[in-house]
């Protein structure tokens with residue numbers, strides 16, 4: 197398939213997403229099944245175009261003067277992927293399945309750029325109703341922060357200290373035939389700047405990396421985990437020998453990062469209110485060589501955490517949230533977020549904190565993390581908790597970063613109430629909020 201036909205396929209897929217309110221990943225999959233002639237390269241390019249169109253939907257609509265799938269795809273090609281206006285004109289004539297020739301209005305829009313006249317929400321490609329929240333955390337930089345949250349994300353890996361070392365995993369990846377060289381000659385994988393365990397595979401248009409087939413992954417040498425997520429485990433201050441509870445463990449991403457830092461010494465408990473979410477963690481724990489983790493599955497007739505009350509050195513609350521910090525990985529989710537959902541998440545955050553807090557021993561730590569940038573579910577949730585639990589006090593992020601050997605990262609973070617805010621623009625990570633509360637002795 198040539199560029200014009202790939203673009204038209206993306207337009208068709210987005211039209212189906214819009215008309216039937218279906219998840220784009222599902223429609224893409226169906227499209228692949230019913231267009232068997234399309235190769236893996238075609239499917240990867242079309243996937244990038246569909247998600248690119250959703251990433252930059254608001255700015256493309258403004259620039260093109262039209263708010264429909266064709267305008268989003270043309271806008272993504274022109275300003276997201278940097279295709280020049282003349283090439284876009286020519287792609288329409290390449291083959292019969294290409295998009296229809298440009299209209300005069302499209303030609304004019306693609307040759308210019310009126311984005312400077314748009315609102316912050318449009319320039320930052322985030323929903324207008326969230327502008328006040330974005331302004332609270334980012335002030336005048338909110339359009340720039342939003343634009344970075346809309347850009348494609350790299351794949352970050354966390355090398356599992358229990359089984360491997362970072363240099364050897366990096367060497368194995370660079371030697372892998374699955375990881376294609378980059379067209380510009382830059383490294384296909386490199387060390388992340390902050391996490392001592394991180395490896396980054398930069399995003400590359402139309403390319404996917406089947407990491408699950410890598411031998412070093414199969415043997416437990418690495419997990420896929422954004423560097424920001426790795427940093428929350430490092431900043432928490434977990435050490436070998438501690439008693440630690442991860443009470444929103446889900447699929448186990450943070451659990452495994454905490455376990456690696458504990459070096460199989462001490463005890464780690466993984467719990468989640470939703471037992472289905474814990475299902476994957478057993479296999480991951482096994483593969484990672486973790487031997488000190490008990491998965492506590494919730495039971496209707498029993499409090500499975502009651503024996504841990506007042507016993508934990510550290511309780512990790514990776515709270516349910518809007519996921520706004522991961523919009524760059526799931527751009528469709530930002531347009532689906534509604535005020536009622538944001539309200540509901542705050543209730544769940546209070547519940548998760550109320551579940552974790554009693555487990556903390558005097559002098560122990562309650563770590564609160566979200567993958568969100570919205571103050572309502574970050575500093576506001578912490579403030580509401582502290583108003584009800586005066587026995588806890590927030591620790592200074594400077595102290596935590598110093599303890600974790602991450603002081604150099606600190607100036608790059610936004611200050612968010614008593615916590616830290618990482619963002620794609622500030623730290624090159626997903627958007628994570630991090631705060632540690634200590635129970636007074």
Ligand SMILES: C[S@@+](CC[C@H](N)C(=O)[O-])C[C@H]1O[C@@H](n2cnc3c(N)ncnc32)[C@H](O)[C@@H]1O
Nearest residue numbers: 444445446448449450469470514515516547548
């Ligand atoms: C952000 S996800 C966790 C991701 C996971 N820690 C990881 O790193 O892969 C939040 C989790 O909190 C769980 N959850 C929601 N409300 C909860 C509550 N009141 N108590 C415990 N877990 C809760 C959800 O089921 C969900 O799995």
